[in-house]
Amino acid sequence: MDFELEPSLKSVIDHESLKWIFVGGKGGVGKTTTSSSVAIQLALANPNKNYLLISTDPAHNLSDAFCQKFGKDARKVEGMDNLSCMEIDPSASMQELQASFGESDGNDPLKSIMGDVSSSIPGIDEGLSFMEVMKHIKNQTSEDNEVIKYDTIIFDTAPTGHTLRFLQLPTTLGKLLSKFNELSGTLGPLMNMMGGNQKQEIFAKLKDLQEQVSEVNKQFQDPELTTFICVCISEFLSLYETERLIQELISYNMDVNSIVVNQLLFSDDHDCQRCKARWKMQTKYLDQMDELYEDYHVVKMPLLGMEIRGVDNLKKFSKFLIEPYDPKKDGALVFDLEEK
Amino acid sequence: MESWSLLVFITLFLLFQKVFNWIGQDRVKQAAWIGYQQVSAEAEIKHLHAVRKELRQIYVERSAISAQDQYAKWTKLNRRFDKLEKEKNDLELSLGVKREAFNAKVAVAIKLVTTLPLYAVRFFFARRVLFSIPDKVLPRPVEFLMSFPLLPRGSVGPIVWVFASSRVSGLVFSAVRFLVTSPRVTIPLKPTPAK
Numbered sequence: 001m002d003f004e005l006e007p008s009l010k011s012v013i014d015h016e017s018l019k020w021i022f023v024g025g026k027g028g029v030g031k032t033t034t035s036s037s038v039a040i041q042l043a044l045a046n047p048n049k050n051y052l053l054i055s056t057d058p059a060h061n062l063s064d065a066f067c068q069k070f071g072k073d074a075r076k077v078e079g080m081d082n083l084s085c086m087e088i089d090p091s092a093s094m095q096e097l098q099a100s101f102g103e104s105d106g107n108d109p110l111k112s113i114m115g116d117v118s119s120s121i122p123g124i125d126e127g128l129s130f131m132e133v134m135k136h137i138k139n140q141t142s143e144d145n146e147v148i149k150y151d152t153i154i155f156d157t158a159p160t161g162h163t164l165r166f167l168q169l170p171t172t173l174g175k176l177l178s179k180f181n182e183l184s185g186t187l188g189p190l191m192n193m194m195g196g197n198q199k200q201e202i203f204a205k206l207k208d209l210q211e212q213v214s215e216v217n218k219q220f221q222d223p224e225l226t227t228f229i230c231v232c233i234s235e236f237l238s239l240y241e242t243e244r245l246i247q248e249l250i251s252y253n254m255d256v257n258s259i260v261v262n263q264l265l266f267s268d269d270h271d272c273q274r275c276k277a278r279w280k281m282q283t284k285y286l287d288q289m290d291e292l293y294e295d296y297h298v299v300k301m302p303l304l305g306m307e308i309r310g311v312d313n314l315k316k317f318s319k320f321l322i323e324p325y326d327p328k329k330d331g332a333l334v335f336d337l338e339e340k
Numbered sequence: 341m342e343s344w345s346l347l348v349f350i351t352l353f354l355l356f357q358k359v360f361n362w363i364g365q366d367r368v369k370q371a372a373w374i375g376y377q378q379v380s381a382e383a384e385i386k387h388l389h390a391v392r393k394e395l396r397q398i399y400v401e402r403s404a405i406s407a408q409d410q411y412a413k414w415t416k417l418n419r420r421f422d423k424l425e426k427e428k429n430d431l432e433l434s435l436g437v438k439r440e441a442f443n444a445k446v447a448v449a450i451k452l453v454t455t456l457p458l459y460a461v462r463f464f465f466a467r468r469v470l471f472s473i474p475d476k477v478l479p480r481p482v483e484f485l486m487s488f489p490l491l492p493r494g495s496v497g498p499i500v501w502v503f504a505s506s507r508v509s510g511l512v513f514s515a516v517r518f519l520v521t522s523p524r525v526t527i528p529l530k531p532t533p534a535k
Binding site: 236239240243247284285288289291292 | 407408409410411412415416418419422
C-alpha cells in the first residue's frame, strides 16, 4: 500500500475542470468496464453536469456493456439523466474524406503525389478521424434542435494503440508545409502549370488540419483539462505495455496520474489452490508496481464472478473506483451481480 | 641525396601511394576519426564516451536480472537506458557536424602527403640522373624522350621515372587486386540426364 497517493480515482472524479478523460490500455484488460464505471461515477457525483461517453471501437462494446443499443448519435443511458453514449466508427466517414482528399487523377501527377504523400504522414489517419469525431460531437442536437454541450467527454480508446499518435501531427505537418512553401517559391510557375488549383486545395486542407490539431494539442497538454487513465491487469505483458503507453503519453506531454489494475483475485483466505497461486503472482507484480509508480494512483479492482453488464451492475462495481475495495468487507460483491 | 636512394625512395613511395588507394580514403578518415575520439579532450566527446560506457553497464545489468522477478528494477533500468540512448543519439548528431569538419582537414592532409613528396622530388631533383641505359640498346627517339628534361642521352631522370613506374605499378596493382578480391566462383555441375 502506498501512503502518499490514495489508491482511488477520487481525484479524477472531483477534478472540476476536466474536460477530456481518456481511458486506455491494451488487450482485453477491462477498458470499457472502467470507462463506463468512470462515466457513471462522474454522472452520479455531478447531477447538474452533462457527460458523454464515446467509443471509437467498431466492435460496439458500449452497447454490450450497458445492454442498450447505441449509435453514432448520442443517446441517453437508460436510468441516468446526464450521461449519454456514442459509438462512432470513424473509418466509415474517413473513407469519404480520403476520397475527397486524394483522388487519383491520371492527368495530374502532382495531385496524386500530394495525395500519396499526405496519406502516408504518420498520424494523419488518426488525426483526420479524430477531427471527424470532434465535429460530430459539436453537431449533436437535442430534440428541439439545440446544440448539446457536454461538460466532460470520456473516451474509450480503441484497443489498437497509437490513437493519440496524431498529437505529433502539428510538428510533422509544420515541417512538411514549410518545405512545400519553399518548393512552390522556387518552382512556382512550373507547379502552377501542373494544376496549381488542386495543389492549393490540398495545401489549405493540410494547413487547416494542422491548426485544428494544434488547438486540440493545447487542450490535451493542459493537465487541468485532460487526463489519461491507464487500465491494465497484474501480469508481466500487460504491465510492460502499460509502461510503454505511459512513456508515450509523457512524450506527448499528456497528464497521466492514474492506473487501474483489474481482475485481481484477493485470494489470501480462499481455499482454491489455483486462485491462491495466481493471487501470489499478482501480488508479486502489485508490489513491484507500488515501487515503480509511486507518483500514480494505483487503483485495485477485483475480478468478479461474472461479466459486469448493465447500469445497475456497473454502478455496484464502479463504487470501488472511489472507495478502495476491501476483500474482507466487500467480498460479497464477487457473486452479487444480477444476471442480465 | 644519392641517386640510388632517390630511386628507391620514389619506387617505395609509389608503392605506398598504390596501397593507400587500395585501402581507400574513407577508411583512413574513419580510422583517423576513431583515433581522434580516443585522444581528444573535447567535452562533448568525453560526455559521449561516458554515456556509451553507462549504456553498456546498464545493458549488462539489465540482462542479468529477470524481468518477471524484479520488474520494478528492470523497468527503472529500462527507463534510464531509453533516456541515455536518446542523449547518445543527440550527441552523435551534433558530433557529426564536427566530424565533417575534421574529415575535410584529414582529406587535405591526405592529399598533401600523397602528392607533395613526388612534386618536391620532381622539382628539386629534376636534373639528377637516376640511372643510365647503355648506348645503342634503345632506338634514338626513345632515348631522346627518355632523357626528357634535357639530361644526357640515355639517362633517366625523376620525371620520366615517376611517370613510367607509376603506370607500371598501377597495372601490376590492378592485376593483383583483381586476383585477390575477385569472388570465388563455384564450378557448375554437369546436368545429369533424368532417369
